[in-house]
Amino acid sequence: MAARNTARKRAFQILFEGDQRGADVLTVLADWVRLSRADTRQPPVSEYTMQLVEGYAEHAPRIDELISQYAVGWTLDRMPVVDRNILRLGAYELIWVDETPDAVVLDEMVQLAKEFSTDESPSFVNGLLGRLKELKPTLRRA
Numbered sequence: 841m842a843a844r845n846t847a848r849k850r851a852f853q854i855l856f857e858g859d860q861r862g863a864d865v866l867t868v869l870a871d872w873v874r875l876s877r878a879d880t881r882q883p884p885v886s887e888y889t890m891q892l893v894e895g896y897a898e899h900a901p902r903i904d905e906l907i908s909q910y911a912v913g914w915t916l917d918r919m920p921v922v923d924r925n926i927l928r929l930g931a932y933e934l935i936w937v938d939e940t941p942d943a944v945v946l947d948e949m950v951q952l953a954k955e956f957s958t959d960e961s962p963s964f965v966n967g968l969l970g971r972l973k974e975l976k977p978t979l980r981r982a
Contacts, residue, residue, distance in 0.1 A: 844940075847888035848929065848948050852956075854893050855925040865900075869893045896932040903931045906979060910971050922957040923964060930969045935979050942973050 854872055858865035869890065876882040896903065907927050908916045916924060930949035933940055946969050953961040972979065 843886065844888060845948065845951075847886045847892065848933075849952065850883070850885060850889040851892035851896070852925055852929050852952055854889070855896060855928055856921065859921055859925055864897075865893055866897050892929060892933060892937075895936055896928055899932055899936060900928070903928050903935075906931055906935075906972060907968070910975075911968055920957060920961065923953065923961050926952045926957070926961075926965055927968060930965065931972055934969060934972055935976055942976070946970065946973065 850872075854868050855865055857863070858868040861868070869885070873885045873890070876884045904916055907924070911919065911927075919927075926949050929952075930945055934942060934945045937945075946966060949969055950962045950966050953965040957965075
């Protein structure tokens with residue numbers, strides 16, 4: 841499963857870059873794919889990374905709505921950029937990717953928060969995604 845871990849990390853990096861640049865994540869994804877094909881020193885973009893980024897892009901308005909609704913005391917704009925994008929990726933995979941166990945999604949997103957964000961971020965990410973997990977059966981509406 842190390843390949844899935846790497847795919848999630850790359851998907852997070854693509855979402856983060858798009859957010860930082862104010863660019864569409866699908867454009868950033870295409871840039872990453874093009875660069876990896878043109879320069880062998882760049883790591884390839886896996887199919888799962890593409891699936892995660894494309895899935896997030898398809899559901900982005902709903903995902904941001906859910907994060908905003910359940911992030912008690914935080915607006916989306918006020919959240920650290922790293923946390924916001926970990927939550928976006930985690931919410932997509934948790935709610936719309938049935939073949940990934942919920943516990944795996946939560947653990948992977950907490951690990952990303954530990955690696956890339958603040959000391960408080962892992963518990964914040966775990967708490968918010970845990971709440972979405974509880975409500976999962978009612979959250980898939982378009």
